[in-house]
């Protein structure tokens with residue numbers, strides 16, 4: 001079976017994707033999940049929770065020297081976050097393409113951030129930026145038994 005954090009370089013690579021409180025508040029959960037699903041990525045973990053400020057700070061700990069860090073942690077822990085793990089070939093990099101640039105005004109049309117939001121501080125979604133951070137984030141948010149190792153029979157790959 002696939003380890004919690006996935007297998008980079010295979011179709012079992014995994015990324016941590018989270019819908020932030022603004023996305024949940026704006027009822028964009030279904031829309032955002034649909035974009036990852038329609039691409040062909042496989043949802044293997046999902047839950048909704050209001051993160052504690054401590055958990056939010058841990059999630060964003062690499063940014064703790066940035067001027068926006070306190071506001072980011074406060075906002076991220078202010079409401080419901082939908083935490084997910086998506087699996088698929090190159091899902092970390094391609095997931096970031098689906099999401100678009102950090103600043104929605106610099107993102108490409110067709111991306112989630114261009115199509116659905118306006119400002120950097122309300123950019124509705126998080127996605128792991130490397131396989132290393134994906135592994136770190138999945139372990140931070142999910143336990144082994146919260147991940148469903150289900151077998152896809154959907155022919156999104158040349159070889160299954």
Ligand code: UDP
Nearest residue numbers: 068072101102120121122123125126127129
């Ligand atoms: N952020 C912000 N102001 C900035 C840069 C980032 O409020 O000048 C927020 C923004 O919500 C972003 C998050 O901090 O999504 C994490 O920043 P990062 O650089 O990791 O961007 P991401 O990986 O989300 O594109």
Ligand code: MG
Nearest residue numbers: 126127128129
């Ligand atoms: Mg980031």
